[in-house]
Amino acid sequence: MSTEENKPKKHGGGMKIIPQSVPLTVLMIVVFLIEAVFLFMLEGLNILPGKFTVPVLIVLIAVLVLIVKLLCCRKDKTKQRKVGVVISAVVIAVMAVGIYYLYTTSSMFGRISSEDVQTEDFYVMAIKGGSYSKLKDIDGETVYITSTETDTYAEAKEELLKEVDVDYSEADADTDGNGVSVSDNFAVGCMLVDEEGNKDDNVIFISSGIYEILCDEISEFEDNTRIIYTITVEVESDDIADRTDVTKNAFNVYISGIDTYGGISKVSRSDVNMIMTVNPVTKEILLTSIPRDMYVTLHTYGAKDKLTHSGIYGVDETVSTVEDWLGVDINYYIRVNFTTLVDVVDALGGIEVESDYAFSAGGYSFVVGTNQLDGDAALAFSRERYSFSSGDNQRVKNQQKVITGIINKITGSTAILTKYTQLLNSVGDEMQTNLSSSDISALVKMQLKDLGGWTIKSISVTGTGTYSSTYSMGSTQLYVMIPDDTSVSEAQEEITKVMNGED
DSSP: OHHHSSSSSOOOOOOOOOOOOOSHHHHHHHHHHHHHHHHHHHHHOOOOOOHHHHHHHHHHHHHHHHHHHHSSSSSSSSHHHHHHHHHHHHHHHHHHHHHHHHHHHHHHHHHOOOOEEEEEEEEEEEETTOOOOGGGTTTSEEEEEOOOOOOHHHHHHHHHHSSSOOOOEEETEEEEEEOTTOOOOHHHHHHTOTOOOOOOOOOOOEHHHHHHHHHHHTTHHHEEEEEEEEEEEEEEEOOOOOOTTTSSEEEEEEEEEOOOOOOOOOOOOOOEEEEEEEEETTTTTEEEEOOOOOOEEOOTOOOOTGGGGGGGOOOOOOOHHHHHHOOOOOOEEEEEEEEHHHHHHHHTTTTTEEEOOOOOETTTTEEEEEEOOOOHHHHHHHHTTTSSSSTTHHHHHHHHHHHHHHHHHHHTHHHHHHHHHHHHHHTTEEEESSSSSSHHHHHHHHHHHOOOOOOEEEEEEEEEEEEEEETTTTTEEEEEEOOOOOHHHHHHHHHHHHHHHHH
8 A cells, every 4th residue: 555545634725623523522512511501600690800700701711722622633633632631521520610619609699588588486385294285185175375466476376276176365464473464475374384383284375485485584484384286477577678789888787696596587586686887898897786685665566675585576676676776777687596606617617716704604615815616615605694794795795706706717718718618508598688699799799809808896785784574574574684875875876987987
């Protein structure tokens, strides 16, 4: 055979770049599609600053062109095609991880922004060892209720009547022997266990929030009673957000920490109450803490109660009550619980907090100065109050220190990158806010654009402890905190300064 016959044949117009096999063609298509999906999701999420968008696009196009050239070379360039296959595999793997990150981010934004999904539990209760242990036992019986009526309570009573035939009766005014009014939720609890520990074989129907208060205020109430049936009602809430451009205008976020573990949708007492004032222009954050027992006037009911009790009527009630009291507009809220704090701190690999005192709580010991805390230790640090002479006043300061530690870890280290998906997964079902997905995206985009740190300041509203009646527990005397007018005025002034960008 002649030498001419062994030479590669040339095609008209020069050599054409043609894929050498169907698998290589498919590989190029896969690379193109996965890059396209990545760009589509990145654009939809809208968290990448404009200065990064063009470089990312150029790099992806350049990589795609390189892969096409390598995979479409002549048959005698097998080594180049192998390099093209390797680069394609790397690109596919990197894009797949990127798509997973983007999907996780988008999913988390959607889950925590479901501000309308709140539920309230109502309990059918009886004493342990009594005549009633299951729902059918109360058929045809009298169930004692409170005359305090809410829409969800009315709906829950209707739902119970669909399950069993019972008669509702308001608790007697003299149930506890002290002439408590019929509107008093305390009187309903005393139908089972009174302040002297006497037990009655009755049935009551109360909200989970009232149950939590009764467990605190009536000795051995929890130990001597049992829940024999639970009805869950969805709480209707209005969009109370005062929306603004969170990248250009200062805004207030109300942080409500409820005293529960697990899911965040349940209505419960608001044990942590904090206003976070954010000025995105000056990059200042002001944390204003309010003790849980602060004696305030409930927005809807116009009666005095502990601030923590406002949470059992929904986060809308808490936010509106604080707006009335302090005279400040609150743009958004964030609801968290015990599980949120533990999981977020653990996802970040722990945080540093500065303690003013040496004390022990929850099986942990804390020293004056810097403490390295995991999630459980951070929860114990933020919940303790009995170790301090100022009680709840010091506890709210410690809560601020924990929040500051979290913010510093997120904005001042690589933890947000290395622990990204773990952090998102930990808060997706354990945090709730009326910030929209676009608001959250804008904040992330702003931080990525300017990775500089924030200045964080803290103040607290203080007060003096005493005992008084409350809306939730009627004439029963509960511990409350009377606001110190000076500290209230100072809080109002500091919030205004940060909102206005004043030094």
